[in-house]
Amino acid sequence: MSNIAYFPAMPPREDNRPGKRERTKTANRQAILDAARQVFGELGYDGATVRDIIRLTGLASGTFYNYYKSKEEVFDALADDGARRFRPLLRVEFEKATDFASFLRGAMRAYFEFLAAEHETWRVNRPAGETHPQVRATPEVTAVFGEVREAFERVLEREHAPPVDLDYLTAACIAVAREVGDKMLERRPMDTQGATAFAVGLILGGLPALPRP
Amino acid sequence: MSNIAYFPAMPPREDNRPGKRERTKTANRQAILDAARQVFGELGYDGATVRDIIRLTGLASGTFYNYYKSKEEVFDALADDGARRFRPLLRVEFEKATDFASFLRGAMRAYFEFLAAEHETWRVNRPAGETHPQVRATPEVTAVFGEVREAFERVLEREHAPPVDLDYLTAACIAVAREVGDKMLERRPMDTQGATAFAVGLILGGLPALPRP
DNA sequence: CTCAAATCCTGACGGGGCGTCACTGACGCC
DNA sequence: GGCGTCAGTGACGCCCCGTCAGGATTTGAG
Numbered sequence: 234m235s236n237i238a239y240f241p242a243m244p245p246r247e248d249n250r251p252g253k254r255e256r257t258k259t260a261n262r263q264a265i266l267d268a269a270r271q272v273f274g275e276l277g278y279d280g281a282t283v284r285d286i287i288r289l290t291g292l293a294s295g296t297f298y299n300y301y302k303s304k305e306e307v308f309d310a311l312a313d314d315g316a317r318r319f320r321p322l323l324r325v326e327f328e329k330a331t332d333f334a335s336f337l338r339g340a341m342r343a344y345f346e347f348l349a350a351e352h353e354t355w356r357v358n359r360p361a362g363e364t365h366p367q368v369r370a371t372p373e374v375t376a377v378f379g380e381v382r383e384a385f386e387r388v389l390e391r392e393h394a395p396p397v398d399l400d401y402l403t404a405a406c407i408a409v410a411r412e413v414g415d416k417m418l419e420r421r422p423m424d425t426q427g428a429t430a431f432a433v434g435l436i437l438g439g440l441p442a443l444p445r446p
Numbered sequence: 447m448s449n450i451a452y453f454p455a456m457p458p459r460e461d462n463r464p465g466k467r468e469r470t471k472t473a474n475r476q477a478i479l480d481a482a483r484q485v486f487g488e489l490g491y492d493g494a495t496v497r498d499i500i501r502l503t504g505l506a507s508g509t510f511y512n513y514y515k516s517k518e519e520v521f522d523a524l525a526d527d528g529a530r531r532f533r534p535l536l537r538v539e540f541e542k543a544t545d546f547a548s549f550l551r552g553a554m555r556a557y558f559e560f561l562a563a564e565h566e567t568w569r570v571n572r573p574a575g576e577t578h579p580q581v582r583a584t585p586e587v588t589a590v591f592g593e594v595r596e597a598f599e600r601v602l603e604r605e606h607a608p609p610v611d612l613d614y615l616t617a618a619c620i621a622v623a624r625e626v627g628d629k630m631l632e633r634r635p636m637d638t639q640g641a642t643a644f645a646v647g648l649i650l651g652g653l654p655a656l657p658r659p
Numbered sequence: 660c661t662c663a664a665a666t667c668c669t670g671a672c673g674g675g676g677c678g679t680c681a682c683t684g685a686c687g688c689c
Numbered sequence: 690g691g692c693g694t695c696a697g698t699g700a701c702g703c704c705c706c707g708t709c710a711g712g713a714t715t716t717g718a719g
Binding site: 252253254282283284294295297298302303 | 675676677678679680685686687
């Protein structure tokens with residue numbers, strides 16, 4: 234990390250990169266997030282300590298609190314990060330979809346593949362018997378849920394499907410995705426296609442049998 | 447709590463109640479659980495502190511640790527308690543059921559009604575925006591899950607239904623029940639029948655559409 | 660009834676994580 | 690080059706954690 238001078242004098246910046254203040258700020262924020270990801274991965278949410286994260290960054294404790302108010306807030310930031318990366322994938326599936334069935338299939342497949350990819354970097358070394366940390370309803374996560382709901386609404390309306398309880402339907406779909414996804418992660422080989430087929434089959438089959446409000 | 451003597455001398459115990467040691471032990475255990483229920487209800491799992499629980503019981507801090515090793519363990523004990531009370535209800539539904547459909551309907555209804563009843567005593571005053579504490583996979587909770595799985599297996603076999611991925615199916619049903627249940631708790635009036643109809647409809651409809659492994 | 664052993668309640672204590680704040684040095688701007 | 694601002698620093702006080710030696714109470718035997 235040494236700041237060796239590669240030039241006799243500090244070379245002038247001809248690009249319009251942000252100044253050093255701004256750069257260390259984003260670097261610190263990133264360092265904290267990286268450290269947090271690793272610490273949560275190794276110790277779990279409950280076992281992790283703000284001090285553990287701080288130690289791993291090499292920063293002073295006070296610096297941490299310039300960026301996040303608490304362990305909870307860093308964790309939420311990580312969840313937000315995931316949601317922010319998943320959102321565009323979901324959007325693409327919505328654009329591609331021609332009807333509810335194709336949207337659901339695409340979205341589920343996208344989610345399971347996203348989950349499998351995240352799993353590699355995220356849940357490195359979970360203590361045995363520990364449950365997954367609960368993903369909180371952060372703004373970005375809430376936004377994804379809302380987007381699912383809205384996509385359902387539009388696509389069902391577009392094909393003149395009979396009305397359903399959208400809140401329940403969204404909740405149920407997300408619940409199935411989460412839980413089947415969790416089970417999928419425990420199986421070897423990891424079968425995203427199988428999980429997709431199951432979840433999509435269940436919901437598509439169930440949809441016509443739903444009570445009409 | 448005064449031990450006023452209602453008799454000139456300590457009356458002989460003619461029943462075969464357990465001795466005083468045993469009685470205070472169960473009383474303490476109960477006091478801790480009651481206090482924990484209240485504290486978790488008011489502060490949430492993360493916000494709660496072992497000291498908060500101890501304070502509310504009036505016991506010494508060391509006494510708490512004679513009964514439970516940590517905050518996590520008391521919480522799990524509460525979850526176990528709920529599972530232990532729900533288990534017999536589930537069993538009754540299994541006995542009554544004639545086929546998968548009737549079992550699912552009965553079990554779902556039982557769960558939603560149980561949830562609504564628990565809600566009164568349990569989640570008194572949740573801070574806004576706080577998610578529910580994650581119910582951990584305690585022994586008793588795991589047992590309930592296993593029992594659901596086994597009931598599914600038996601009842602599907604009995605009616606010669608084509609094979610399905612039982613793990614996924616169980617996970618999906620529990621997920622739907624949990625999430626739809628949560629949504630139900632937020633609605634006024636609390637409509638257990640509507641929730642049951644929705645969850646049952648979704649799963650019963652989806653069952654024939656599941657992929658066959 | 661008496662007494663010793665078993666039981667478990669008690670609360671003070673060392674250890675450590677938490678969040679703060681006065682200080683300082685580096686950066687950006689003129 | 691000089692100055693105001695802003696983020697980094699780490700020691701500090703606070704509180705919670707889990708333990709343990711000492712003491713109070715119950716039990717069962719004589």
